Amino acid sequence: MHGAILSAVDFVGGLPSSAVPCRQFENAVLDAYDRRCAVCDFSLDLAGMPLGLGAAHIKWPIAGGPDQVQKGLALCGIHQATWERGANSLALGSAGFRILVSSALGDREPDLDLLRLPARSLRLPADFTERVSAGW
Numbered sequence: 157m158h159g160a161i162l163s164a165v166d167f168v169g170g171l172p173s174s175a176v177p178c179r180q181f182e183n184a185v186l187d188a189y190d191r192r193c194a195v196c197d198f199s200l201d202l203a204g205m206p207l208g209l210g211a212a213h214i215k216w217p218i219a220g221g222p223d224q225v226q227k228g229l230a231l232c233g234i235h236q237a238t239w240e241r242g243a244n245s246l247a248l249g250s251a252g253f254r255i256l257v258s259s260a261l262g263d264r265e266p267d268l269d270l271l272r273l274p275a276r277s278l279r280l281p282a283d284f285t286e287r288v289s290a291g292w
């Protein structure tokens with residue numbers, strides 16, 4: 157959340173540029189996903205501004221992940237944290253994209269439902285041109 161807060165107030169001093177999401181990328185991804193988490197459908201706003209949602213790169217920017225809407229996911233704070241720590245990844249199967257969960261991820265809150273994520277498919281943008289494509 158620190159990066160999102162600093163980005164919202166246009167403060168980038170002291171952080172590597174790869175740690176601060178490009179606002180244009182973030183807005184495009186959040187709009188493409190109708191301001192809902194692609195994994196759990198979480199959606200919350202405060203005075204019209206998304207709250208607890210962010211745009212994650214499918215491939216980390218430090219590894220060359222581009223700021224393209226097709227290469228991003230709208231994720232809630234929990235799923236963004238697990239994604240960015242490498243506890244989740246995507247797999248493309250015959251039924252579409254599925255969320256993979258690391259076996260190292262412990263879920264001590266039964267209501268959090270993180271460990272049942274593999275049964276879920278990824279919710280994709282309505283606009284086909286904005287959907288995740290394989291080959292990230």
Ligand SMILES: [Zn+2]
Pocket residue numbers: 193194195196197198231232233234235
């Ligand atoms: Zn979520």
